[in-house]
Amino acid sequence: xxxxxxxxxxxxxxxxxxxxxxxxxxxxxxxxxxxxxxxxxxxxxxxxxxxxxxxxxxxxxxxxxxxxxxxxxxxxxxxxxxxxxxxxxxxxxxxxxxxxxxxxxxxxxxxxxxxxxxxxxxxxxxxxxxxxxxxxxxxxxxxxxxxxxxxxxxxxxxxxxxxxxxxxxxxxxxxxxxxxxxxxxxxxxxxxxxxxxxxxxxxxxxxxxxxxxxxxxxxxxxxxxxxxxxxxxxxxxxxxxxxxxxxxxxxxxxxxxxxxxxxxxxxxxxxxxxxxxxxxxxxxxxxxxxxxxxxxxxxxxxxxxxxxxxxxxxxxxxxxxxxxxxxxxxxxxxxxxxxxxxxxxxxxxxxxxxxxxxxxxxxxxxxxxxxxxxxxxxxxxxxxxxxxxxxxxxxxxxxxxxxxxxxxxxxxxxxxxxxxxxxxxxxxxxxxxxxxxxxxxxxxxxxxxxxx
Amino acid sequence: xxxxxxxxxxxxxxxxxxxxxxxxxxxxxxxxxxxxxxxxxxxxxxxxxxxxxxxxxxxxxxxxxxxxxxxxxxxxxxxxxxxxxxxxxxxxxxxxxxxxxxxxxxxxxxxxxxxxxxxxxxxxxxxxxxxxxxxxxxxxxxxxxxxxxxxxxxxxxxxxxxxxxxxxxxxxxxxxxxxxxxxxxxxxxxxxxxxxxxxxxxxxxxxxxxxxxxxxxxxxxxxxxxxxxxxxxxxxxxxxxxxxxxxxxxxxxxxxxxxxxxxxxxxxxxxxxxxxxxxxxxxxxxxxxxxxxxxxxxxxxxxxxxxxxxxxxxxxxxxxxxxxxxxxxxxxxxxxxxxxxxxxxxxxxxxxxxxxxxxxxxxxxxxxxxxxxxxxxxxxxxxxxxxxxxxxxxxxxxxxxxxxxxxxxxxxxxxxxxxxxxxxxxxxxxxxxxxxxxxxxxxxxxxxxxxxxxxxxxxxxxxxxxxxxxxxxxxxxx
Numbered sequence: 055x056x057x058x059x060x061x062x063x064x065x066x067x068x069x070x071x072x073x074x075x076x077x078x079x080x081x082x083x084x085x086x087x088x089x090x091x092x093x094x095x096x097x098x099x100x101x102x103x104x105x106x107x108x109x110x111x112x113x114x115x116x117x118x119x120x121x122x123x124x125x126x127x128x129x130x131x132x133x134x135x136x137x138x139x140x141x142x143x144x145x146x147x148x149x150x151x152x153x154x155x156x157x158x159x160x161x162x163x164x165x166x167x168x169x170x171x172x173x174x175x176x177x178x179x180x181x182x183x184x185x186x187x188x189x190x191x192x193x194x195x196x197x198x199x200x201x202x203x204x205x206x207x208x209x210x211x212x213x214x215x216x217x218x219x220x221x222x223x224x225x226x227x228x229x230x231x232x233x234x235x236x237x238x239x240x241x242x243x244x245x246x247x248x249x250x251x252x253x254x255x256x257x258x259x260x261x262x263x264x265x266x267x268x269x270x271x272x273x274x275x276x277x278x279x280x281x282x283x284x285x286x287x288x289x290x291x292x293x294x295x296x297x298x299x300x301x302x303x304x305x306x307x308x309x310x311x312x313x314x315x316x317x318x319x320x321x322x323x324x325x326x327x328x329x330x331x332x333x334x335x336x337x338x339x340x341x342x343x344x345x346x347x348x349x350x351x352x353x354x355x356x357x358x359x360x361x362x363x364x365x366x367x368x369x370x371x372x373x374x375x376x377x378x379x380x381x382x383x384x385x386x387x388x389x390x391x392x393x394x395x396x397x398x399x400x401x402x403x404x405x406x407x408x409x410x411x412x413x414x415x416x417x418x419x420x421x422x423x424x425x426x427x428x429x430x431x432x433x434x435x436x437x438x439x440x441x442x443x444x445x446x447x448x449x450x451x452x453x454x455x456x457x458x459x460x461x462x463x464x465x466x467x468x469x470x471x472x473x474x475x476x477x478x479x480x481x482x483x484x485x486x487x488x489x490x491x492x493x494x495x496x497x498x499x500x501x502x503x504x505x506x
Numbered sequence: 507x508x509x510x511x512x513x514x515x516x517x518x519x520x521x522x523x524x525x526x527x528x529x530x531x532x533x534x535x536x537x538x539x540x541x542x543x544x545x546x547x548x549x550x551x552x553x554x555x556x557x558x559x560x561x562x563x564x565x566x567x568x569x570x571x572x573x574x575x576x577x578x579x580x581x582x583x584x585x586x587x588x589x590x591x592x593x594x595x596x597x598x599x600x601x602x603x604x605x606x607x608x609x610x611x612x613x614x615x616x617x618x619x620x621x622x623x624x625x626x627x628x629x630x631x632x633x634x635x636x637x638x639x640x641x642x643x644x645x646x647x648x649x650x651x652x653x654x655x656x657x658x659x660x661x662x663x664x665x666x667x668x669x670x671x672x673x674x675x676x677x678x679x680x681x682x683x684x685x686x687x688x689x690x691x692x693x694x695x696x697x698x699x700x701x702x703x704x705x706x707x708x709x710x711x712x713x714x715x716x717x718x719x720x721x722x723x724x725x726x727x728x729x730x731x732x733x734x735x736x737x738x739x740x741x742x743x744x745x746x747x748x749x750x751x752x753x754x755x756x757x758x759x760x761x762x763x764x765x766x767x768x769x770x771x772x773x774x775x776x777x778x779x780x781x782x783x784x785x786x787x788x789x790x791x792x793x794x795x796x797x798x799x800x801x802x803x804x805x806x807x808x809x810x811x812x813x814x815x816x817x818x819x820x821x822x823x824x825x826x827x828x829x830x831x832x833x834x835x836x837x838x839x840x841x842x843x844x845x846x847x848x849x850x851x852x853x854x855x856x857x858x859x860x861x862x863x864x865x866x867x868x869x870x871x872x873x874x875x876x877x878x879x880x881x882x883x884x885x886x887x888x889x890x891x892x893x894x895x896x897x898x899x900x901x902x903x904x905x906x907x908x909x910x911x912x913x914x915x916x917x918x919x920x921x922x923x924x925x926x927x928x929x930x931x932x933x934x935x936x937x938x939x940x941x942x943x944x945x946x947x948x949x950x951x952x953x954x955x956x957x958x959x960x961x962x963x964x965x966x967x968x969x970x971x972x973x974x975x976x977x978x979x980x981x982x983x984x
Binding site for chain 2 (some may be wrong): 098123328355447
């Protein structure tokens with residue numbers, strides 16, 4: 055167990071590397087030391103199919119030398135080897151071209167409350183009691199194969215494959231810089247995931263998945279994961295065509311983060327500075343519908359994905375990203391903010407939360423309110439143009455009539471422009487599962503182009 | 507580049523008796539087969555942005571993976587150190603998979619490849635080393651490329667050039683006492699450009715990636731990439747989304763090979779078939795597309811991004827015919843799936859790094875040339891679409907449904923290319939699309955871009971195809 059957490063010896067080594075880099079001529083240094091331990095039990099069709107054990111360590115250095123900048127890393131954490139690596143790295147940085155915009159963040163912006171790494175309550179000591187046998191037991195207890203794979207007269211399908219994975223991990227990191235930053239983050243994670251494939255009476259295959267993840271073992275939903283994956287695969291049986299046209303798009307929470315991520319990417323400093331964003335010059339403008347508010351809430355104790363500091367060590371804070379349709383922030387690290395001559399914010403959003411809008415709490419309420427449309431439950435390929443916001447994605451899901459699922463649809467595409475799409479937003483539910491990296495609930499958009 | 511055995515043993519500070527002892531520990535609980543995969547990788551990168559090369563760095567990744575097979579079950583663990591105690595801990599962790607003795611027959615009797623693989627081939631000699639060369643050596647290439655691009659079009663507002671290279675020393679040993687070693691280089695250059703015309707903004711990008719040394723950084727590569735990225739920008743600004751629907755699609759030669767990779771190649775990977783999930787799971791020996799069509803996965807192309815002297819299980823690199831004369835003749839195998847099917851591995855056992863157990867993966871996947879002329883295939887279409895530039899693709903293995911994103915192409919009207927189109931998806935079903943191939947031209951081209959496959963792990967691959975006419979696919983448009 056002890057090996058999962060950074061040792062004092064490893065921390066001392068990182069501090070030595072920082073001091074050594076300064077001695078060798080660096081003007082400023084940032085070091086991030088990370089360590090993670092992961093154990094996995096994989097299942098295939100009712101049996102343990104694989105086990106994995108992984109211990110990773112890495113020391114990342116960001117060096118500011120004579121007005122130049124370079125980024126380096128090594129997983130060979132021996133003192134002498136690292137000293138040689140740092141000497142060579144400083145030589146490499148000196149060969150690059152000068153960049154006046156590179157600098158560490160102003161000291162007053164740095165996190166000062168990430169001392170033990172456990173302030174957010176994301177480390178579960180229950181992890182320490184886990185053994186290989188216990189992991190195997192938990193994994194085996196989560197299977198649905200023994201029950202669902204046997205013949206069930208009357209079923210129009212049979213389960214032909216059930217792949218599952220239970221895994222747990224500890225992640226520990228320490229970020230140091232030459233102006234005194236010491237910021238630590240430690241968390242545990244427990245995950246279960248299943249992918250099930252069913253075959254219909256004509257030999258066609260349909261697959262789906264379900265998963266859960268949590269920082270606390272007691273919250274992990276082991277029991278119904280495999281069953282849900284199978285149910286979702288069975289629900290896809292007998293897909294039928296739907297004519298091309300404009301439909302209301304109801305986007306299931308499980309896959310709705312895609313459309314939010316693309317907005318966040320467009321608000322990222324590098325995209326904006328390189329003029330490769332459809333949200334260029336959008337700050338302070340009402341470009342989204344009034345009902346839309348997206349927050350970054352990175353400091354909620356116990357909440358998956360929260361962090362007290364970003365990759366530069368800058369303290370995170372709760373802030374609106376979009377508030378009542380108005381763009382409230384860009385994501386600007388120290389470098390990009392200096393290039394764009396704007397105030398820095400944070401490197402990226404940490405824990406994104408889309409607030410409810412339109413009076414619906416659940417997916418069922420959204421379906422009932424929309425009455426007709428297409429419920430999208432997954433994407434299959436596609437892309438978008440970051441400069442224009444135009445997109446085209448393959449989708450799978452269900453035709454909805456009178457608020458009910460009529461039949462599955464496949465081989466369909468949605469196309470459009472993100473700004474147009476968001477301005478056709480008509481509902482945001484309140485059903486995002488806590489395990490999602492972004493808390494994006496079921497969303498509904500009117501008049502979206504579907505091709506079939 | 508292969509090199510001398512002792513060099514590799516020294517890099518990893520091991521000797522053969524120690525490797526034998528470690529294998530013994532890995533098999534102590536009853537596993538039937540074990541292997542060790544040592545890796546020492548150096549990465550380097552340089553980034554030109556806003557007119558200057560202001561960012562760069564080096565990264566080291568070092569470690570050993572231990573795999574134990576018990577029947578078809580896998581135990582896997584790794585260590586980032588080759589100190590004996592650390593390797594021993596990994597061997598014991600991997601050994602937990604085996605609860606009783608199990609037999610594994612890692613080689614079968616039937617070889618689905620044409621000819622015997624050559625274990626002595628060196629498919630990527632390094633003429634000018636990446637490792638040890640000062641970064642300053644490479645700066646002029648990036649600067650020249652930026653200058654050449656900017657000279658070609660006044661509408662350019664931003665240029666990003668990224669050079670990334672890596673060199674991996676690999677040492678493999680297994681319980682059959684096979685010791686293999688290799689040094690794998692990879693150099694990749696990507697170029698991304700933003701154009702502005704009035705109020706309209708467009709971006710274009712191109713890349714080149716090869717298994718070779720720094721000798722790839724030539725003036726002719728500068729000219730080729732600069733020309734490539736500005737080519738067709740007028741059409742890109744003029745392009746529109748076509749009206750969607752089902753229509754004939756002519757796939758341009760080269761990058762359209764992503765269709766083969768996504769829609770067919772993944773479904774031919776034997777792990778999906780072993781688990782019964784692939785749409786091709788029960789199609790071996792059957793006619794799956796018109797006669798005359800050959801589909802190949804090839805690890806033997808000199809300097810190709812997907813080529814391998816040995817795969818990551820120590821199997822010699824080889825060329826595998828998946829489809830011959832329209833008949834499905836081979837899946838892509840690693841040792842586990844080969845044992846399952848009673849055939850020899852095809853050299854497709856690949857892994858992202860020592861952190862991962864190998865699984866069946868593609869290398870360079872392409873279709874051989876046919877007899878038609880590309881212009882004649884276009885002329886056959888009265889109303890359809892021609893596509894030639896792609897961003898990415900995805901497939902659902904069980905259903906065979908694929909989607910891939912078209913960055914540029916043209917409408918075909920009465921046998922001629924007319925209106926430029928962009929930002930659309932093409933979707934279809936792999937087996938249906940294969941069966942619906944109406945013509946294959948004589949112009950096979952392997953795309954030189956930096957394609958990376960993301961099946962569970964990242965792996966460098968490449969793809970290619972001649973111009974191909976497919977009778978009917980769904981095009982997503984307005």
